[in-house]
Amino acid sequence: MTRLSFVLSRLAQTVLVLWVVATLLFLIFRLMPGNPLVAYIDPTFTADMERALKRQFGLDQPLYVQYGVYLQNLVRGEFGRSFFSREPVSQVLGQVLPNTLALTFSALALAYIVGIFGGAVLAARRGTWVEGWGIPAVLATRAAPEFWVGMLALALFSFNLHWFPSTGATSPGSMYASWWAQVWSADFVRHLTLPAVTLALYLQGLPTLLMRSTMLEVMDEDFITFCRMRGLPERSILLRHAARNALLPVVTAFALGVGYAIGGNVIVETVFSWPGLGRALIRAVAAKDYPVAQAAFFFIAVVMIVMNFVADVLYSVLDPRVSHERR
Amino acid sequence: MSGGERAAEWPQWARATATWREALRVAWGVARGDRYASIGLLIYAVFVVIALAAPLVAPYNPHALIYQPDGEVAANLPPTAAHWLGTTNLGRDIFSQLLFGARAALLVGFAAAFGVVVVGTFVGLLAGYYGGWVDGLLMRVTDVAFGIPFLPMAVVLVAFLGPNIWNTVLVITLLLWRDTGRVVRAQVLSLRSRSYVEAARVLGAGHARTMFVHIAPNILPLSFLYGSLAIGWAILTEASISFLGFGDPRVISWGFMLQDAYNSQALARQAFAWFVPPGVCIMLVVMAGFFIGRGYEELLFPRLRRR
Numbered sequence: 001m002t003r004l005s006f007v008l009s010r011l012a013q014t015v016l017v018l019w020v021v022a023t024l025l026f027l028i029f030r031l032m033p034g035n036p037l038v039a040y041i042d043p044t045f046t047a048d049m050e051r052a053l054k055r056q057f058g059l060d061q062p063l064y065v066q067y068g069v070y071l072q073n074l075v076r077g078e079f080g081r082s083f084f085s086r087e088p089v090s091q092v093l094g095q096v097l098p099n100t101l102a103l104t105f106s107a108l109a110l111a112y113i114v115g116i117f118g119g120a121v122l123a124a125r126r127g128t129w130v131e132g133w134g135i136p137a138v139l140a141t142r143a144a145p146e147f148w149v150g151m152l153a154l155a156l157f158s159f160n161l162h163w164f165p166s167t168g169a170t171s172p173g174s175m176y177a178s179w180w181a182q183v184w185s186a187d188f189v190r191h192l193t194l195p196a197v198t199l200a201l202y203l204q205g206l207p208t209l210l211m212r213s214t215m216l217e218v219m220d221e222d223f224i225t226f227c228r229m230r231g232l233p234e235r236s237i238l239l240r241h242a243a244r245n246a247l248l249p250v251v252t253a254f255a256l257g258v259g260y261a262i263g264g265n266v267i268v269e270t271v272f273s274w275p276g277l278g279r280a281l282i283r284a285v286a287a288k289d290y291p292v293a294q295a296a297f298f299f300i301a302v303v304m305i306v307m308n309f310v311a312d313v314l315y316s317v318l319d320p321r322v323s324h325e326r327r
Numbered sequence: 328m329s330g331g332e333r334a335a336e337w338p339q340w341a342r343a344t345a346t347w348r349e350a351l352r353v354a355w356g357v358a359r360g361d362r363y364a365s366i367g368l369l370i371y372a373v374f375v376v377i378a379l380a381a382p383l384v385a386p387y388n389p390h391a392l393i394y395q396p397d398g399e400v401a402a403n404l405p406p407t408a409a410h411w412l413g414t415t416n417l418g419r420d421i422f423s424q425l426l427f428g429a430r431a432a433l434l435v436g437f438a439a440a441f442g443v444v445v446v447g448t449f450v451g452l453l454a455g456y457y458g459g460w461v462d463g464l465l466m467r468v469t470d471v472a473f474g475i476p477f478l479p480m481a482v483v484l485v486a487f488l489g490p491n492i493w494n495t496v497l498v499i500t501l502l503l504w505r506d507t508g509r510v511v512r513a514q515v516l517s518l519r520s521r522s523y524v525e526a527a528r529v530l531g532a533g534h535a536r537t538m539f540v541h542i543a544p545n546i547l548p549l550s551f552l553y554g555s556l557a558i559g560w561a562i563l564t565e566a567s568i569s570f571l572g573f574g575d576p577r578v579i580s581w582g583f584m585l586q587d588a589y590n591s592q593a594l595a596r597q598a599f600a601w602f603v604p605p606g607v608c609i610m611l612v613v614m615a616g617f618f619i620g621r622g623y624e625e626l627l628f629p630r631l632r633r634r
Binding site: 160166285 | 467470471473474475476477478479480482483484486487559563566567570571572573582585588589594595597599602603605606609610611613614617618
């Protein structure tokens with residue numbers, strides 16, 4: 001199998017997965033209890049008016065026709081209107097998406113910087129007390145519920161020490177010329193700090209452990225033994241030879257990390273009342289605002305699935321040893 | 328290197344374990360032999376005892392409102408001798424809730440892990456053993472399961488099915504079997520062509536017998552590894568679902584306690600005795616799962632132990 005056909009077959013697989021997820025989403029939300037028109041209907045409606053409304057929304061059509069319309073709309077990025085604000089869904093989510101991106105990428109950057117260095121240190125100090133305490137500590141950050149870590153951070157740094165605000169992305173009443181001006185404002189950064197650090201603490205486990213184990217693997221290879229035989233200092237062997245080669249899987253995992261982070265955002269955004277995509281999803285599900293919930297979910301799923309694909313392709317492109325033979 | 332590829336490097340003991348009983352005995356021996364795994368088992372044992380003894384040990388009914396002698400509700404009490412961790416804003420005893428919370432956590436953890444192991448092992452066995460279109464179909468299903476954002480889907484499904492602890496277990500099972508399935512399949516692929524499996528086939532063993540008597544016992548430790556990790560993920564997921572407000576309202580779990588504390592301004596009141604202990608309990612139980620998993624990993628992939 002050549003590289004191109006590998007990429008193409010993975011692409012086909014990705015499209016298939018997207019289609020199945022979209023179909024599952026249609027079935028779940030179409031079978032949800034409750035009348036989807038409940039937000040539009042008030043008690044003064046007659047049965048005739050309700051029927052007319054149903055026809056207007058296409059809800060009198062058979063399910064497979066509705067499904068066809070749904071798929072067409074998905075491809076065009078048309079998600080309808082929120083049941084509550086009656087605004088187009090794309091507008092509702094467009095307002096919160098930048099906040100989610102700012103949170104996710106600042107947390108990911110922090111997590112991967114800490115993880116790469118931490119993992120390298122853990123590998124270099126193998127068998128010492130650093131490893132003995134370091135690994136359980138990393139496992140503890142994976143085992144601690146994200147929302148609980150957020151609650152502790154809020155109780156300490158927000159309510160006790162008053163260093164950081166406890167909710168939102170900006171102070172009430174603040175106005176900015178543009179989104180960029182907002183993101184670079186001190187106020188936004190102050191709001192961002194606690195959620196980003198909490199999310200980073202959670203995300204950091206994967207790159208740390210991955211970096212450590214690939215470092216250990218690389219340290220076993222012949223070229224490292226060769227470096228030792230040449231009498232290179234241990235420090236330069238670790239940093240210049242081992243760490244550089246161990247980075248590859250970690251870089252690939254970054255793509256996966258984007259997917260995980262965006263799916264895991266629901267928790268952090270809820271704890272810190274961060275006006276983002278994940279919180280919008282949770283609120284929409286709780287309020288039975290199905291168009292918003294569906295679109296938010298679909299967006300998160302698309303990011304995850306596409307990032308899985310990117311990670312696979314990156315891995316095969318960056319590491320020539322990966323074979324494309326069918327096993 | 329993926330877990331499957333690593334598993335292809337064979338530990339010698341696996342060849343000898345021919346029966347299920349032997350496989351179980353080995354699994355137990357591993358858990359006891361490794362230091363991390365022993366700590367994990369000890370933590371589990373403590374929490375199992377707490378969960379079983381909760382009705383006997385708990386000083387109060389975790390749902391009951393407690394009144395003071397003057398008839399006032401004993402709300403927001405700080406920790407005292409009578410209420411070790413104080414009371415909630417509605418006057419419920421937090422320590423009793425903490426003890427009862429162990430029941431929900433272990434119930435969800437063990438039930439979901441059992442489901443994950445059963446579904447994952449079956450899918451992996453069938454896909455790996457039969458190959459061909461069965462494998463293709465099952466692996467595409469696995470791809471889909473990997474493409475679904477875990478927590479958002481869990482929340483949507485629980486909202487759809489109704490807030491009930493068994494729905495939570497079902498949803499976690501439906502979403503978590505994927506890792507086990509993929510890894511078991513890779514292991515079965517390497518087992519299928521072994522000479523002892525071929526010998527069994529030549530001697531006339533049917534498909535079912537070959538799969539469940541000759542192959543399954545050898546993948547059991549791998550299933551256990553993923554099962555012990557699944558306990559942790561399941562407990563974390565249940566806590567997250569409860570925290571987001573989609574948990575079973577009749578069941579007191581640690582996640583429910585944390586949600587209760589969060590929504591009742593316990594953070595602003597600095598009621599640390601309310602919201603610190605449930606989180607510590609979740610962390611301990613989840614770490615116990617990781618520790619046991621680590622013990623199995625060292626057995627399955629002895630190359631790691633050398634390091």
